[in-house]
Amino acid sequence: MNHFQLICIDCNEAHNPSFELLRCSKCDGILDVRYSSSYIEGIRENLSFNALIELMTPIIDKEFIVSLGEGNTPCTEISTVGSDIKQHLIAKLEYMNPTGSFKDRGVATMISAAKYYGVKEIVEDSSGNAGASVAAYAATAGIKSNIFVPSNAAGSKLAQISAYGAVVHKIDGSRSDVTEKLIDYKDKFDLHYGSHAISPFFIEGNKRFAYEIALNPEIDLPQHIIFPVGNGGLLLGAWKGFMELFLFGLIREMPKLHSVQSELIDPITRAYYSDVFDSQEGVTLATGISVKSPPRLNQIIEVINQTKGRAISITEKQMIDAKEFLCHKGLYCEYTSAVTLAGLHKLVEIGEINTGQTVLLPLTGTGLKEN
Numbered sequence: 001m002n003h004f005q006l007i008c009i010d011c012n013e014a015h016n017p018s019f020e021l022l023r024c025s026k027c028d029g030i031l032d033v034r035y036s037s038s039y040i041e042g043i044r045e046n047l048s049f050n051a052l053i054e055l056m057t058p059i060i061d062k063e064f065i066v067s068l069g070e071g072n073t074p075c076t077e078i079s080t081v082g083s084d085i086k087q088h089l090i091a092k093l094e095y096m097n098p099t100g101s102f103k104d105r106g107v108a109t110m111i112s113a114a115k116y117y118g119v120k121e122i123v124e125d126s127s128g129n130a131g132a133s134v135a136a137y138a139a140t141a142g143i144k145s146n147i148f149v150p151s152n153a154a155g156s157k158l159a160q161i162s163a164y165g166a167v168v169h170k171i172d173g174s175r176s177d178v179t180e181k182l183i184d185y186k187d188k189f190d191l192h193y194g195s196h197a198i199s200p201f202f203i204e205g206n207k208r209f210a211y212e213i214a215l216n217p218e219i220d221l222p223q224h225i226i227f228p229v230g231n232g233g234l235l236l237g238a239w240k241g242f243m244e245l246f247l248f249g250l251i252r253e254m255p256k257l258h259s260v261q262s263e264l265i266d267p268i269t270r271a272y273y274s275d276v277f278d279s280q281e282g283v284t285l286a287t288g289i290s291v292k293s294p295p296r297l298n299q300i301i302e303v304i305n306q307t308k309g310r311a312i313s314i315t316e317k318q319m320i321d322a323k324e325f326l327c328h329k330g331l332y333c334e335y336t337s338a339v340t341l342a343g344l345h346k347l348v349e350i351g352e353i354n355t356g357q358t359v360l361l362p363l364t365g366t367g368l369k370e371n
């Protein structure tokens with residue numbers, strides 16, 4: 001028997017795990033990994049942080065674990081001298097991951113699952129960091145990858161994807177045209193879809209972000225973490241990780257998890273405030289969170305509410321200023337990462353974050369790929 005199942009987050013239907021299963025067979029809902037209670041009880045008997053990290057994961061057989069040394073990214077204090085910031089700010093340098101973004105922990109787990117289930121070739125659609133990460137981890141696992149990208153995607157990101165040996169499929173048209181072509185191709189050649197936006201394995205791998213923060217002896221557990229949110233993979237993974245640590249009694253409080261989007265594309269913020277969603281056609285510099293209809297939208301809102309966080313949006317000008325501030329502190333991140341600092345200013349302004357509190361900003365992607 002498996003030590004976990006894939007559970008529908010809408011109707012709770014349990015499914016036997018496989019790599020290609022992305023939706024509930026009953027209601028088409030999104031799936032999450034859930035461990036069996038007997039497995040969890042076994043871990044509880046020998047409880048430690050390390051046991052959790054090693055064992056609360058879907059692929060435990062070392063033979064199938066695919067890794068490039070992702071995670072354990074540095075945490076560094078951001079100097080706020082001379083600014084009007086009155087919080088204790090910590091940056092977690094997610095861009096120090098092997099392919100330059102936070103995607104690597106989740107993709108490592110997703111590709112480990114692909115290897116475990118005997119997948120030989122996958123398809124993925126991404127215009128940037130996720131495509132690069134999937135291409136790299138698939139390469140090291142000996143899995144052929146096809147990455148579908150919009151034809152106008154950034155040249156530096158496409159060069160990285162190609163360099164890993166992936167087959168790059170450039171598609172004219174909108175982002176949804178790219179996904180449509182991917183589905184046609186996948187069906188035609190009977191391939192597996194390694195979707196970072198939906199795969200339960202991707203979210204599960206991202207839990208390590210939370211463990212790393214809780215384990216780090218050099219920093220206090222932050223009261224607030226501010227996430228750039230597109231598909232919500234890092235926020236949801238962090239939440240699962242902190243929840244496990246909380247339920248196992250290894251942390252006493254949950255940090256508040258906040259979501260920041262560009263006001264040009266902000267379906268999460270709109271749903272958080274009004275439940276009304278109409279399509280937006282804006283183009284933001286924060287390409288990593290330019291997602292018009294995130295498949296896990298309802299789950300993201302639930303997590304924000306449950307941790308007493310907030311969903312907010314910021315302007316392009318605020319994002320540009322925030323990136324400049326971070327760069328002048330030696331932190332060369334992409335615009336998508338800079339929305340976290342812009343979000344801090346807004347959360348302080350609306351009274352959500354107070355003077356003297358500890359706030360962690362995940363700097364999710366490197367600035368090097370943005371040119």
Ligand SMILES: [Zn+2]
Nearest residue numbers: 008011024027
């Ligand atoms: Zn269901």
